[in-house]
Amino acid sequence: MNYSAKQTENHIDNSIPEYTDEVARETEALYQKVSKVITRAEWPQFAPYIYEINRLKKLKDAVILAHNYMTPEIFNCVADFAGDSLQLAQEAAKTDATVIVQAGVHFMAETSKILSPDKTVLIPDMEAGCSLAASITGADVRLLREQYPNVPIVTYVNTSADVKAESDICCTSSNALAIIESFDSDEILMIPDQFLARNIAKQTTKTIHTYAGSCEVHEQFTPDSIKAFRKAWPDAVVIAHPECTPEVVDVCDFSGSTKAMSDYVHNNQPSRVVMITECSMSDNVSVQNPDVEFVRPCNMCPHMKRITLPKILDTLRNMTHEVVVDEDIAERAKMAVERMLAVTS
Numbered sequence: 001m002n003y004s005a006k007q008t009e010n011h012i013d014n015s016i017p018e019y020t021d022e023v024a025r026e027t028e029a030l031y032q033k034v035s036k037v038i039t040r041a042e043w044p045q046f047a048p049y050i051y052e053i054n055r056l057k058k059l060k061d062a063v064i065l066a067h068n069y070m071t072p073e074i075f076n077c078v079a080d081f082a083g084d085s086l087q088l089a090q091e092a093a094k095t096d097a098t099v100i101v102q103a104g105v106h107f108m109a110e111t112s113k114i115l116s117p118d119k120t121v122l123i124p125d126m127e128a129g130c131s132l133a134a135s136i137t138g139a140d141v142r143l144l145r146e147q148y149p150n151v152p153i154v155t156y157v158n159t160s161a162d163v164k165a166e167s168d169i170c171c172t173s174s175n176a177l178a179i180i181e182s183f184d185s186d187e188i189l190m191i192p193d194q195f196l197a198r199n200i201a202k203q204t205t206k207t208i209h210t211y212a213g214s215c216e217v218h219e220q221f222t223p224d225s226i227k228a229f230r231k232a233w234p235d236a237v238v239i240a241h242p243e244c245t246p247e248v249v250d251v252c253d254f255s256g257s258t259k260a261m262s263d264y265v266h267n268n269q270p271s272r273v274v275m276i277t278e279c280s281m282s283d284n285v286s287v288q289n290p291d292v293e294f295v296r297p298c299n300m301c302p303h304m305k306r307i308t309l310p311k312i313l314d315t316l317r318n319m320t321h322e323v324v325v326d327e328d329i330a331e332r333a334k335m336a337v338e339r340m341l342a343v344t345s
């Protein structure tokens with residue numbers, strides 16, 4: 001992936017932080033928070049990084065914005081704000097911090113930079129991509145415009161700034177239907193996630209044209225696998241992310257963004273739940289819902305899993321890796337993202 005980025009190689013401090021008595025004492029309250037999903041034996045590996053990251057954050061006026069798919073030690077112990085793609089974009093637009101560390105994938109960091117051009121936006125691993133973002137370029141969108149003249153182009157935020165810049169408006173999985181319905185047009189081109197587009201198409205009278213992109217994590221779930229979970233745990237509620245195929249969503253009890261899935265569990269308190277999404281979701285939602293039992297068939301997002309505590313610490317120590325977006329592209333992409341935020345608010 002050809003990310004536009006500035007990388008500084010002059011590392012200042014690469015020492016491995018130690019698990020001292022002070023670290024143990026100062027991080028004990030955080031350990032209690034995650035004790036359901038992290039064992040006492042594992043904690044000394046995480047605690048020194050957590051302690052040092054939280055110290056450096058204050059020193060450098062940095063905020064960590066973490067996606068719901070981050071591992072529990074990141075989500076619960078160093079994130080200043082955690083949420084779905086829409087919430088992260090909203091938070092990036094309003095934070096007062098000088099530095100944003102994006103604990104998520106590259107398109108999320110780019111969205112933060114687009115909305116906060118004067119801030120320093122850092123990502124712990126520049127290679128944290130996304131199969132959806134990789135499926136389409138700005139040039140592809142220009143061709144699609146010729147193919148579908150006068151049809152509004154609604155672009156999922158899981159795309160590069162270049163693609164957003166060619167679009168009429170962005171959407172996330174939590175506001176896609178509202179965005180589609182905000183247009184008078186009876187036809188919409190929804191790119192690049194074919195499955196999200198088909199799931200939304202079931203909820204509207206508009207004609208939705210789709211593109212061939214997909215999420216490599218969610219497309220792996222099949223209706224047969226859902227039926228097998230139901231057979232094994234007949235009392236379980238099964239909830240899925242709308243990046244799954246419509247055939248999978250059809251045999252689940254609920255579908256929504258990562259925030260909507262988390263809210264569903266919180267509000268309904270099912271005795272047992274199966275989350276058809278990325279693996280860390282169950283860990284994070286289970287910490288917040290101790291009375292719910294989680295069945296954990298999941299698929300791992302290899303891009304999200306590139307973000308680790310040692311890399312976050314390295315980012316804060318050395319102020320790497322800075323995400324930069326070409327000014328003209330950023331300006332046009334910002335319009336598409338801000339239109340989305342205006343509809344959502």
Ligand code: 13P
Nearest residue numbers: 084085086172173257258
């Ligand atoms: P959410 O907006 O629902 O958090 O989804 C982002 C994502 O990448 C899911 O795979």
Ligand code: SF4
Nearest residue numbers: 130131215216217301
């Ligand atoms: Fe992209 Fe899928 Fe990973 Fe989300 S889970 S970041 S859509 S590859």
